[in-house]
Amino acid sequence: MFDSLTSKFSKAFSSLRAKGRIKAGDIDEIVEEIRTSLIESDVALSVVEDFVSKISTRSREQLDEVNKSINPSQAIFTIVNEELVALLGGSARRIRYAKRPPTVILLTGLQGAGKTTLAAKLAHHLKKEGNTPLLVASDLQRPNAVTQLQKLGESLNIPVFAPEPGNGVGNAVKVAEAGVAFARDKFHNVVIVDTAGRLGVDEELMKEVSKIRDAVSPDEILFVLDAMVGQDAVRTAEAFNNGVGFDGVVLTKLDGDARGGAALSVVATTGKPIFFASVGEKMEDFELFYPERIASRILGLGDVATLAEQAQRAMESTDAGATARLEKKFADGEDFTLTDFLGQLEAMKKMGSMSKMLSMLPGMPGVGNIKKQLENFDDGELVRTQAIIHSMTPAEREDPKLLNGSRRARIAKGSGRAVSEINNLVDRFLQAQKMMRQMRNGGPGIPGMPSMAGLPGAPKGGGKNQPPKKKSRSGNPAKRALQEG
Numbered sequence: 043m044f045d046s047l048t049s050k051f052s053k054a055f056s057s058l059r060a061k062g063r064i065k066a067g068d069i070d071e072i073v074e075e076i077r078t079s080l081i082e083s084d085v086a087l088s089v090v091e092d093f094v095s096k097i098s099t100r101s102r103e104q105l106d107e108v109n110k111s112i113n114p115s116q117a118i119f120t121i122v123n124e125e126l127v128a129l130l131g132g133s134a135r136r137i138r139y140a141k142r143p144p145t146v147i148l149l150t151g152l153q154g155a156g157k158t159t160l161a162a163k164l165a166h167h168l169k170k171e172g173n174t175p176l177l178v179a180s181d182l183q184r185p186n187a188v189t190q191l192q193k194l195g196e197s198l199n200i201p202v203f204a205p206e207p208g209n210g211v212g213n214a215v216k217v218a219e220a221g222v223a224f225a226r227d228k229f230h231n232v233v234i235v236d237t238a239g240r241l242g243v244d245e246e247l248m249k250e251v252s253k254i255r256d257a258v259s260p261d262e263i264l265f266v267l268d269a270m271v272g273q274d275a276v277r278t279a280e281a282f283n284n285g286v287g288f289d290g291v292v293l294t295k296l297d298g299d300a301r302g303g304a305a306l307s308v309v310a311t312t313g314k315p316i317f318f319a320s321v322g323e324k325m326e327d328f329e330l331f332y333p334e335r336i337a338s339r340i341l342g343l344g345d346v347a348t349l350a351e352q353a354q355r356a357m358e359s360t361d362a363g364a365t366a367r368l369e370k371k372f373a374d375g376e377d378f379t380l381t382d383f384l385g386q387l388e389a390m391k392k393m394g395s396m397s398k399m400l401s402m403l404p405g406m407p408g409v410g411n412i413k414k415q416l417e418n419f420d421d422g423e424l425v426r427t428q429a430i431i432h433s434m435t436p437a438e439r440e441d442p443k444l445l446n447g448s449r450r451a452r453i454a455k456g457s458g459r460a461v462s463e464i465n466n467l468v469d470r471f472l473q474a475q476k477m478m479r480q481m482r483n484g485g486p487g488i489p490g491m492p493s494m495a496g497l498p499g500a501p502k503g504g505g506k507n508q509p510p511k512k513k514s515r516s517g518n519p520a521k522r523a524l525q526e527g
């Protein structure tokens with residue numbers, strides 16, 4: 043998310059940091075670099091000009107104060123951060139629930155923007171918060187949109203109201219109306235209505251969505267915007283804002299190599315806040331949009347708050363008993379087994395994809411090494427390793443010495459992997475086990491922290507009790523073994 047913008051900003055600030063006192067010319071220089079970075083990232087020109095002029099004016103007005111501060115470049119950085127937060131909408135805005143349920147949320151946007159996917163993700167999120175959402179499939183334009191929503195609803199155990207074949211098919215307004223009536227009848231407190239889009243903005247589309255809007259009187263209309271579309275985003279957003287009107291924006295596909303300009307332009311051009319961000323195709327790839335956190339990510343400060351929340355969720359869903367057992371084992375001097383290893387892998391998986399977490403780590407000097415380690419991490423490897431361990435018997439997991447040739451061949455067949463991969467895993471595991479023993483005997487690392495799996499727990503390698511290794515490694519033995527593969 044915003045990777046190219048982040049690297050441009052950090053380059054601009056590193057030259058400013060090298061300066062002690064800041065002169066007016068230095069401000070002009072950084073403002074120019076910010077202007078170029080934003081334009082190259084597809085931020086709308088009028089938005090860029092307004093933004094840089096605010097930074098320039100404030101920095102000049104405060105120049106004396108800035109130079110009195112201990113760290114003048116940091117003071118400029120703070121001004122940029124504050125303006126970026128304001129550009130992204132200031133404070134976070136959330137769904138406003140209707141006084142009398144159900145709360146009706148209408149999704150609008152172009153075809154392919156990610157509305158149907160978002161409808162399901164939003165329902166999933168609201169359900170986790172204790173709501174009883176109903177999804178309504180009113181996108182009757184795109185072939186498969188109805189079945190796509192039905193499948194997603196089924197996988198999440200969330201009911202979907204869809205037109206019955208031969209009964210009102212083709213009339214999206216009737217489906218939406220009937221869906222909301224159904225929700226009221228069945229006491230669903232939230233209804234999410236998915237609507238049709240078109241490939242481009244057109245009159246007919248605006249008319250259809252407006253008719254649905256008038257029929258269901260939504261409490262919130264959310265405009266779903268594909269962040270990858272660049273400059274077009276502003277035009278599309280303005281067309282929907284004028285044609286249908288909306289209360290807030292959802293940015294999708296922020297996981298792509300989007301230059302991020304859409305996100306930065308849309309609040310300023312429509313005056314509407316961003317509610318949520320969609321960062322992938324999976325149902326969990328959904329984030330509440332916090333302007334301060336996003337500004338932090340853009341400025342290379344990372345998003346430790348979101349990272350901590352994900353870690354917290356992973357911990358809550360991790361088998362606390364397994365963690366306690368592992369800690370006790372460690373304290374009692376017992377060996378770390380493949381069962382424990384599997385538990386750690388599962389905890390790591392729950393923390394989400396390493397590459398996504400990576401984007402939330404601060405890009406400050408010093409953590410670069412950790413970032414590099416994580417960048418080399420292959421999430422697919424985790425799944426393959428799990429499959430292999432799952433094919434072992436409990437006895438084999440407790441005592442890998444049982445794993446003779448014929449057992450290894452059986453496991454390879456069961457997990458669909460090559461025998462060499464089984465050999466490799468067992469070797470790496472034995473090394474990890476050895477490492478755990480060494481840590482217990484006073485080596486480096488934070489032992490027994492499976493609940494923090496995925497976070498760079500222990501200091502990097504190099505302790506004198508460790509076997510010599512080429513690369514620096516993570517403190518999590520499971521991750522470490524995978525990395526060394």
Ligand code: GDP
Nearest residue numbers: 153154155156157158159294295320321322323
């Ligand atoms: P709709 O036409 O607006 O309903 O769009 P869909 O929900 O069908 O999404 C269009 C495509 O984009 C599908 O292939 C989705 O899987 C994909 N998609 C949706 N949201 C995201 C996202 O946040 N990231 C990525 N990478 N793909 C997404």
